[in-house]
Amino acid sequence: MPQSLSFLSGQLNEWRQAGTYQRLRILESESAAMSRFDGKEVINLASNNYLGLTTHPKLREAALEAVRRYGVGSGAVRTISGTMKLHMELEERIAAFKNVEASVVFQSGFAANAGTVSAILSPEDHIVSDELNHASIIDGCRLSRAKIHVFPHKDVAAAERILTELDSAPGHKLLISDGVFSMDGDIARLPGLADAAVRHGAIMMVDDAHSSGVLGRNGRGTIDHFGLHGKVDIQVGTLSKAIGVLGGYVCGSRDLIEFLYHRARPFLFSTSHPPAVAAACLAAFDVLEQEPERIDALWANTRYFKQGLAQAGFRTGESETPITPVLTGEARLAHELSRKLFENGVLATGIAFPTVAKDKARVRTIVTATHTRAELDRALEVFRAVGKEMGLVR
């Protein structure tokens, strides 16, 4: 380590002493309900692979076929020569699925959020943002240099008060929220937010990363779940979670999408997806329409596992989705719980500041459609035993 960077080592040592230093766990098998990490076969409650699509035979086959026909790379950014027919097909497919005019795919959900907010807003504009919005939204807001007004979590009245104060201010206003919040698993009060946006002439934007493939008809997301078609101007989704592959997308009017072609910096300055990624994503949308039983299984497992954790006496917060946090409060306890779960064959990651507030550390669990009842029972047994040992439950 060069002397100029020695302050980084100091910080790492502090984290080691505080028990919040995290080593990366190495996945040595497929990402599935049971996976091998660091040489150990464990029940995987730490992926976003909600529907088990990371290993679906139709997605695998589509990816392999695309590699054979089109190779492994697109060769350029979208605006130069890297727009393949598969990219356009995928975007048309997503737009039809989401019932909007058009869609554009980015390299990741992160790039979709950060690239879109920073492209459409300028320093004279205003953003009204939920305090628990995803980091990619926060970065997009910062990059836009618009004025950022944060409202308390899910507080529609507070959001509207800010919008009212801004009524006479010049500039555009953007009201922005996650659909499902990634650390707590609760759902935004979108009908109230969408109405407030209309009343105050604000742009309404929703990030559906954790709800695409999970909520709404065939996994169409929170806008479909609440029947808000036509009331949300910009919908973001990810292809990296329930879809099982990689990428993010923005849905909205044709002009919004064409504007992003011209101004969204990750679209303009970063190479497009390999053809295999686009082809696998296309196959995933087929699966969403043809195998709705996967979503039913996801929700049945969700109800079962949540009930088991609650019966054991764990504090699980306000979750309404397959994301269920097990709250420990202190960061050290979250990491200790995670470590002991792993020793007993369950992977669930400890999450602490700065990802969540300092007193809200937790182990986050996410069940998938492909966990068996036996696996969930075993995981609950381990949670109970370790929870007792640590004094988290009686």
Ligand SMILES: *Cc1c(COP(=O)(O)O)cnc(C)c1O
């Ligand atoms: C995961 C996540 C993203 C980022 O998606 P990637 O495709 O993994 O980059 C964006 N927003 C929210 C709310 C997320 O949970």
